[in-house]
Amino acid sequence: MDDEAEVGSSNLPLPESFLDFLTENGLDQSIYIASNSTPRYIRLKPGCEAQLVEIEAEVNCELKQVDWLPNFYYLPPDVGIARTNAYQQGKIYGIDAASGAAVLALDISPGDHVLDLCAAPGAKLCMILDLLGSSGSVTGVDVARHRLAASRTMLQKYALGDCCRLFVADGTKFSIIPSRVQSKFKDGGEFFLEVYKEWTSRRPWKERKRVAKALENTANKTFSQMQDPELIYYGRNSGVIGLSKYDVYRSVNDHEILQFGYDKVLVDAECTHDGSIKHIQKFKQWGWKTLSRRVLDAERTDDLTVLQLKLLTNGFRLLKAGGCLVYSTCSLTVAQNEDVVEQFLLQHVSAQLQEIEAAKNWPCRGARIPKTLRFDPLTSSTSGLFIAKFTKLAI
């Protein structure tokens, strides 16, 4: 039973509270008119090109190439992919084209050390890893353990985990740099000398037990602080194996980060998801009041903008000089996008907005701040997404 009247066309039933939210945020609801005809997008796993015809036969329709985004194809919106062999065998990913654009904006090069600060469930993480190939590393962070565990499952399904490590951690405080730097300080006692061996699915449980025991035996505060982010996965070439915990967790100062920080950082921040009608419509099954309470509530959205600014600030802190950071949200409100970017720029003289080179032929609009971009269903035939790209100056 539903708890709130739906308004709008019968093709796009939305609750009044959502339409009020759009009005309060100055968003024109006409951008959603095209939502029902927005195609479904898939990304083909690199190397599976020869199987395109087979995949088309399975989904029973033509896969049309997205001409502005390599490896992306689109299908009619009502075609499901979850039950296909192609999906289950890891030959295709379900990911919106606008999300693909956010990753492409990072301009990943082989050898890059990349931080994905809000990584779960992992669609962008997988794309970063596919673009990176076999060198460099990707560090995925998310505060929600169950969601990050789903990302780990994705890495395994798509055989992408080799260069990746995953930490359950608060992205506003996360402080671990890429494992390219070996520590000079190895004299921290038994705990510090123990090194990571090859990851197995049983390891986290064993480690937790060992850590609990160690905590019982020590009142060492630094140790307990260092345990804060939980490493729930690391691949063979993620740089973790052979390092001590002290090496992986050691804290560095901002000066060191300028040299040894990440080459690329993605902050795909938690948001109200109002750019994705598919996401909003999921709330129909739980009752529209749940949407008002959990997503649109004004107090919650105020908290969200604070969180977004903190995530952007910490992501930028972990970037090396000359590196670049992409901030994206699937909200279209100015408060969660341009306002956050403006506040951030006011507080960080070393941050400079960058033109997104790859975007010249993207079907998106410029946003209020020059060089930032907006995708929406009407303009782009994609889900809504805001993208801003920054570089860090060495000052």
Ligand SMILES: C[S@@+](CC[C@H](N)C(=O)[O-])C[C@H]1O[C@@H](n2cnc3c(N)ncnc32)[C@H](O)[C@@H]1O
């Ligand atoms: C928009 S989703 C990210 C989607 C993801 N990038 C992808 O492509 O699949 C936002 C994520 O931010 C995470 N999150 C929320 N607060 C966080 C925090 N303080 N630190 C790290 N992650 C956070 C949520 O758990 C959620 O998984």
